[in-house]
Amino acid sequence: MKTLNKIKILTYLLLIIGIASSCKKNKSIEPEEEEVTTPSTPNNLIKIGETYIVGANAKASVYTDKAFETGYNLIYVAFTDSTDGSALNMGHCTISPLMNMGSMSHGSPVENTSDTISTNGYFRSAVIFSMAGTASQWSLNINFHNHKNGKSGLGSLGVDVAASSPSKFKSVVLALDSNKKVFISLVQPTNPVVGTNNFEITLHQRVNGMTYPFIDQYTVEIEPEMPSMGHGSPNNINPTHVGKGHYSGKVNYTMSGLWYVHLKLYKNGTLISDDQYFEMTLQ
Amino acid sequence: MLQKQILVLFILLSNLNLLGQNTPKDSSLKTITLDEVSVCDLSEEKDQSFDFYKNNKLATTEDILSRMQGVNLIKRGAYGLEPTLRNYNSGQTNLTIDGMKIYGACTDKMDPVSIYVEPSNLSAIQVAHGASGTMNGSNIGGQINMQLREPTLNCHSKLSGQISQTYLSVNNAYYASAALQHSTEKIAYRVNGTYRKANDYKAGGNLHIPYSGFEKYNIGGNVLFKVSKAQLIKIDYIGDWGKNIGYPALPMDVGSATAHITSLTHQLHFKNSYFTKNELKFYYNQITHFMDDTHRPNVPMHMDMPGWTKTTGMYNELFASDKLKIRLDFHNVYARADMTMYPTGEPIMYMQTLPENNLNNAGLAIKYKLDLKHKQQLNFNARADYYLQSAVRGIGYKQWKVFNTNITNELEDVLKSGNISYSKTFLDKLLIQLSVGYGERLATSNERYGYYLFNRQDQYDYIGNILLKPEQSYQSELLIKHSLKKIDYSFNFFYHHISNYIYSYQLNGMSAMTIGAKGLKSYKNINYATSMGGEFNLKYHIIDNLTYINSIKYIYTETFDGKPLPLIPPLKLQHALRYKLNLFQFQVEHDYAIKQDRINSDYGDVITPEYHLFNLRAARNFRIKSSVIQFSLACENIFDVRYREHLDIGQVPRFGRNFTANLNFIF
Structure with missing residues (x-):
């Protein structure tokens, strides 16, 4: 009978070793996914x-x-x-x-x-x-x-130009900035996803029918919102001017569905526009 | 003689036994036994005529649990109550079915796994508190193990079975169950089925509680083969289908809750060896839980919240009679929960509230009992666990990037626990037992990965924290048990110190997701919390047929900075007077809970007023040849008091006056 004991104990030891080794950590730290950026030349032009x-x-x-x-x-x-x-x-x-x-x-x-x-x-x-x-x-x-x-x-x-839907272009007259007519255009995200997205807009001023210089003096704040629920998302990064009227930041989406990204424009610390937003649908 | 036995067991196990927290066998009233594990024995004895004692009542599993020592239930609806052990919630305790791990699939804890088993599936429910209950998995609060019923070989050549029916007036509910068993020398089968249908109930003062009805089916099947003299193979299956389970305390109900619990067991018995038995089990348990709000009016938009868990595992247990037990186990659980909302005229909104994740666990546990001279005994148990958990690189992973957290990182933990207790019996009458223990528990998947999970109690959304450290509990317990000729009584005192207690905190400046929620919270380890308390049980045989039973329990908890912990029951007294005469019995009960004003307002606890509750029960047995017919009537909450327990979420009052009738037929 002692042999039986030994066999049992041995079986146990083998099982423990087996399980312990099968549980050995396979800690391949996977690299973080690349941020989606627009390549200099896309493939499918x-x-x-x-x-x-x-x-x-x-x-x-x-x-x-x-x-x-x-x-x-x-x-x-x-x-x-x-x-x-x-x-x-x-x-x-x-x-x-x-x-x-x-x-x-x-x-x-x-x-x-x-x-x-x-x-x-x-x-x-x-x-x-x-x-x-x-x-x-x-x-x-x-x-x-x-x-x-x-x-x-x-x-x-x-060239044919269709109306973007939802609109990626806003034209606004800013009474608080000497009635300037300002164009706000969405550059990114073009294909918004759940999680973190690059957020980029351009700001241009209409001086006359043929002159549209970019604006680099504004401060931009964003606030995403799901209009049907009223909630936002955390840890967004407000866009800052990165050159030539481009303002770049990060926008976060916690779930799929319809989102608004509300924009606030400031000039020298004064709020000059807070009623513009871009609409985005995440599938 | 047989009739007497029937009566004794009937009293012990029938629904008259509301106060039988210890559910002692008759013999234990006279002799002193260790009480570190309280067992509710639902099983039949070898004699077939006892078959019915478990089934005669159609109490739910949670009804039975609620009567066990140190068990309290968190209530969210008429059904689906979450068992807690003393002050420990389901995340801090370990609930197993026949030693198998199984996980509820609802992120709102609407489906504690006890709802997926019926008493007709079970032979016993074992409860062990604190670190003495860590054989089946690391935890700090103790374990509940629901032992599956198995058919018995070799005792009946004919078919046996029972049919039970119950009616409840308070919610116009009808429960029915039936079980059949057939066995030969080599093979035994058992099948059982239960059906429950309840409508909305009325609380005291004729208050209608909407969305409190439910319906469910349960089917269990067991086959036992005797392969050889020493070997048995057992196949068990439980299927459970809940439908339209209402949760008045929550903003949603459960459209369907389905469980499949399957296992294959091999038993090997040794003769003339130090080791007596080896049991090897492989199992697969799957739960699918669909929560929705289709029955609720005035919801801002329709919402579905399904959840899934799949648990695959095995264990091997080696026994040397009741002296030594060595358990080795492994399991993997996959869990995921979603939320989909359907706003009118807008795209569907989708989120993983519990991102898909896998938890792997391997553990080794040992339990050893040593009898010493002079009626002294040492009990020792210890367990070590290895955990590896990570989320799947999917939607949930992307969602979590919003918080700059990579939930696919592997989280590795090694947990350990142990308990040692020493007891001495004086003059065969007085037993004193002292235990010290240490336990650890892992943060739950919700506490790690939960994503905007709404907590009804404090009205906040919660997100998880993958950096949570395990809770560590240092425990001591003293048991004094005294048995006299007519009186048995026992005292239990415990003191637990929990380091790294997992506690909520508000994330300032972050908004909630759920409409109407107050804000966003997460979890962190706080310095420590303490929990202490005691239980008192008394049984007094006044005269031969008249017994008085009394049970008092109290828990006092606080955090390191003096805040009471949430959902802690107040001082509670339950007592009853029981009279039996031949085949007739009668019982009057009184339950009393004092006001609970030690509340945790961080968590949304509110003061719960005191209440008194009176119940009356009567039963009569009839014997026709070898069959038994049993009939019982009860009136619960006689004075139609509107009351609630402190652990009732959303302050929804409990059942008002309720008449029940129960009829059983055993053949």
Whole structure:
């Protein structure tokens, strides 16, 4: 019978060892997920159209990452030699948008690149469309200084601009800042997710129909809210000015559903706007 | 003789035995036994005619628990009461079914696992307080183990069974249950089923309590094979389906609560060896819990809150009679709870209130009893546990990034506990037992990962804290038991010091999620809390047929800075006078709880007034050949008092005057 005891005890020891070793910590510290940032050139660019740059012996092909809509849009332009079709990677590209409303016309804020060499074949700019319109109304005037032949020229491409829904563009007249007309455009998040998101807006001022300088003097505060429940989210980081009218921070979402991100704008410590918000739906 | 036995057992186990907290066997009234474990024995004896004593009453598992020494129930509705041991809640105690771990799936603790088993599934409920109750898992408050009933081999060649029915007037409730057993020498089967349907109840003064009804089915099945002389194999299954369980104290009800409890057990008996038995069990327990508010009017929007737990585990227990027990166990539990809201005309809102997570646990426990000279005894038990818990990299993980917390980090803990008690019996009449113990408990999944869980009591939303350290409890206990010719009485005193007590605190400047909630809270370890108290039990045989029973319990708790802990019952006195004559018996009961004004306002405790409660019970047995018919009537809360216990969430009053009728047929 003693052998039986021994066998039992041995079995126990084996079981303990087995379990202890099977529980050995597999502590592979996984790296934190990369923050979602816009890569310099997305993979799935959509071609909007092309136009000859008359006088520069070049052809411009215009791409974007999503169909044009009101608000902030990235534009990628690739130039080719209109004679031999070879890529033109050196030059100056300047875009100016124009809205032709028949009796009158106006432009909109634009961010042109100062690069003289293309990135992955593209010159990247951004345009803030201030209203929806058809290709016969909105056009992109593309000025290219071709460093291959030293010539400059202009091309024009009509583009369709849809109304963003929910709107990513707000136009507001600020009585407390000498009735300035200010454009607020949402840059990020384009695809909001539960958790932490980069939050970025641009602020531009309409001086006249063709002049829209960025604003870098404001202070921005954000407050997310689920309108149907009335609650917010913790640990948001207010956007701060990061250059060229861009204000960047973090917005947190605790659950999926409809959220509002309320904006407060301050100038020299005075609240000048608190009734604007961006609407976001998280699936 | 047989009739007398029937009566004795009937008295001990029937619903007349409201005060039988100790539920002692008749013999224990005369002899002194150790009382570190209070057992409610629901089992039949070997003799078939005793089959019915457990089933004659259709009391719920929680009814039975509420009568056990040191057990208090936190009430949120007419059903689904959370058992607490003295001042320890379900997170601080360990509740097992036949040694198996099982976890409720509701983040609002609407489904303590005791609701998924019926007394007809069970043979006994064992309660051990403090560190003496850590055999099945590390904890600080003690353990409740609900022992499954198993069919007995070799005793009946014919079919046996019983049918029971109960009616309650206060909520127009009907309970029915039936059990059948068949056995041969090699194989035995047992099946049982229970059905309960209750409508909304009325509190004292004819106050209608809306959303307090419930309905449930329970089916249990057991098969026992005798493989060889020394080996047994047992398969157990319990299925439990609750429907539309109302929780008047909470803003939501339970649409459905389903449990599947399955296990396979192998028993090996040794002869002529130091070790007598080895038991190996594999199990899988699954709970699915759907909480919704579809029956509530005027809700801002419809909301669903389902929860799931899946527990897989095994244990091996090696016994040397009742002297030594060595237990080795392992389990994994997967838990998750969601919230989905449906605002009109807007996208669905979804959140994981308990992010998906896995807890792995391996433990080794030992229990040893040593009889010394001069009627002295030493009892020793110890346990060590290894825990590894982490959340799944999913939605919940993203949600938690909002708090700059990575919940997928593995949390590793080694917990240990032990208890040693020494006892000496003087003149076969007086027993004195002194115990010292130490226990630790892990923070619960809710306390670690919970995400905006609404607490009805203080009206705050809670988020977890993965940095919580285990609670550590240093315990001492003194038991004095004296048995005289006509009187038995016992005193129990305990003092517990809990370091790193897990306590709530408010997160200033952060808003709640739940509509109407006051703010956001989380948990932290506070310096310490203490808990002390005692229980007194008395049984006095006035004359042959007349017995007086008395039980008093009191707990005093406070934090290191002098605040009382929440949900602590006040001083409570329960006593009864019992008269029996042949097949007839009669009992009058009085329950008294003093006002509880030692409250924890941080937690939303409010003062609970005192109450007096009177009950009357009567029963009569009839014997027809080998069958027994048993009929009992009761009137509870005779004076229709509107009262509540301090542990009742939301200050919803309890049952008003209630007439019950119970009929059992045993064959």
